[in-house]
Amino acid sequence: MTCEAASELGVPTVVLAARSDDAAAPVASEVLVGEADDTDAVRALARRCDVVTFDHEQVDLDGLHALECEGVVLHPSVETLRVAVDKAEMRVRLSAAGIPVPGFEVLGVPGTVHDPEDVAAAIAAFAASRAEKWPVVLKAVRGGYDGKGVWPVENEVAARQVADEAALASTPLLVEAHVDIDTELAVVIARGADGTTAAWPPVETAQIDGVCREVRYPGDLDVDLAARAESIALEVAAVVGATGVLAVELFASGGDLVVNEIAARPHNSAHWTIEGSTTSQFENHVRAVLGLPLGDTSPLARNVTSVNVFGAAPGETRGPADGLSAALAVRGAHVHLYGKAPRAGRKLGHVTVCGDDPVEVRGRAWSAARALGTPVPDAIGLGTP
């Protein structure tokens, strides 16, 4: 979608992808086949470009740092990427800046794995030190996404089991206090290299098993909470020195806000901006990394809902394309399919609906997503169709 936005502005894009038939290939001006964590491949990409940017975090920070030293322009920079890639770094940097995060402790020096017995003991000590005690949440310092690399544990035995598995996989861990989540929300910001920012209004997100299923603007967010979330996100952007789009995911708990995750790239929680805002996150990402003025981030409708499209149950042979006609029959449904092969649980696209009435907008977005084969989780609370 970033390539599509660049294409509209007449800006050619070269994509480094693991496969020549990557979903971005048809809309990129050129595709280089290679791995994003292979420094030579990124160097070859940089030779064809003025600016290198990213749409995921599976990168080699040391290799990228070497490229920066060679004069390659990376937006976001390695310093920003480090915070987005490494949860320990993120927690340390944000809490040092006074930004609210869940209580946490890095288990050993980042990048090393301690003896699982020591790790389990440290987890137990962390739990004991906190008023709310167990459960606590263990997280892989790197590589987690969409609920992967996150383990809530109820007691020392469970903690030891995760510590054992993490040691086997050489995965450094972080322990965090469990947060009683009232609401999950996200604030997405575009920030230029000159520090100018443009924030889209905060949205309410529905995550099930750690995977984002639905994004609603403005959702049921309290106005004051939304304003505080936006101000926290702007602080985060300044602290991490982001250039391009930065997504800040927060938990609201008992009236307080804590930052859960950040992503230094266009993010699922702002796909709604393609139709729902004057300027999409993808266009503003392109503008920001090229040093162009940021576009207006005002919403274009009173209510916008975006629903992710997933592959249906295992064994289901129909893909979302088979439901395209039914989905497009839903009034105002903006369907985006990413051209990926269907697979159960794989994110294959999204649907956005804009309108006045929040219930109707949400209902239509889910109708279209359901027509495209997306299972509707009970937790979404729409009831039987």
Added chain:
Amino acid sequence: MTCEAASELGVPTVVLAARSDDAAAPVASEVLVGEADDTDAVRALARRCDVVTFDHEQVDLDGLHALECEGVVLHPSVETLRVAVDKAEMRVRLSAAGIPVPGFEVLGVPGTVHDPEDVAAAIAAFAASRAEKWPVVLKAVRGGYDGKGVWPVENEVAARQVADEAALASTPLLVEAHVDIDTELAVVIARGADGTTAAWPPVETAQIDGVCREVRYPGDLDVDLAARAESIALEVAAVVGATGVLAVELFASGGDLVVNEIAARPHNSAHWTIEGSTTSQFENHVRAVLGLPLGDTSPLARNVTSVNVFGAAPGETRGPADGLSAALAVRGAHVHLYGKAPRAGRKLGHVTVCGDDPVEVRGRAWSAARALGTPVPDAIGLGTP
């Protein structure tokens, strides 16, 4: 832009283009190099596609008819294309259906060229037969666009000169009554193969030297006139049996409407629908030719202005990309650059602005277009910046 719309829906596109670096190449899934009027090249394209559609009229109708007989699915069909490609066919078909067109006469059997002396005599007889006499308008039956192939003539001497040149170039002619134009307007419609239609609201267009410079929704169009224009356009769509997008350009003269041109493809007069309507003309074209339900064509703002971006004066070395930053600094300016090499008078992109106040919206659209190097014609009436 059709490829971009298809890409969003996850629909792969194969483009037949004269050059591998055609402006559509970066956004098409695949490019075949060949000429659109080469039947073998179109056959090779058809083998790679379920449906073949068009974005210009430089096609070989007989060759396409042969392909239809072979079972190739063309949307629009050859029958529709014939009306859009051949001005004589268009005038005859529309007037036979009772649709208002300027007074006209086909000069000889379509497809043949008469002796220039006979042609000039027929033109003089046509002028003499009409209350308003001279001037009359001569048109090439085929191949004209953007003001090319149209010659207003004031008297028999001028008519003879055009007739001589047309005979030399083997160009069959049509003579039409001169219309005193109060307003130029366009209605763009999407029509499915099943006859369902969705019309965007009529727009006012500003043509200078036969080239569209500006499109305004709703412009200064009288509500009743706009409603009649829409109803005429829907009749035209039914008469020509269009599948896909059909643009109908009309003249308003003394309260009456006549159809000037039609185009059976996405059209410059509906580029504003990308940001200005729930569904863009490009998405509805894709939907229509694939047999998918048509999307909502409601406007999203009270006023929308689209301005075409042209190459600057001859000798000017700056292209629109050099003005991108200044253009994007204009609030709400949606910039589309087509990635074409700049050349004086060449259409290189367009800018759209949506908003409440028509004067402000128009002013901002022209500011952005001017920043991109577009000369602002005096006839547009914006005055000195």
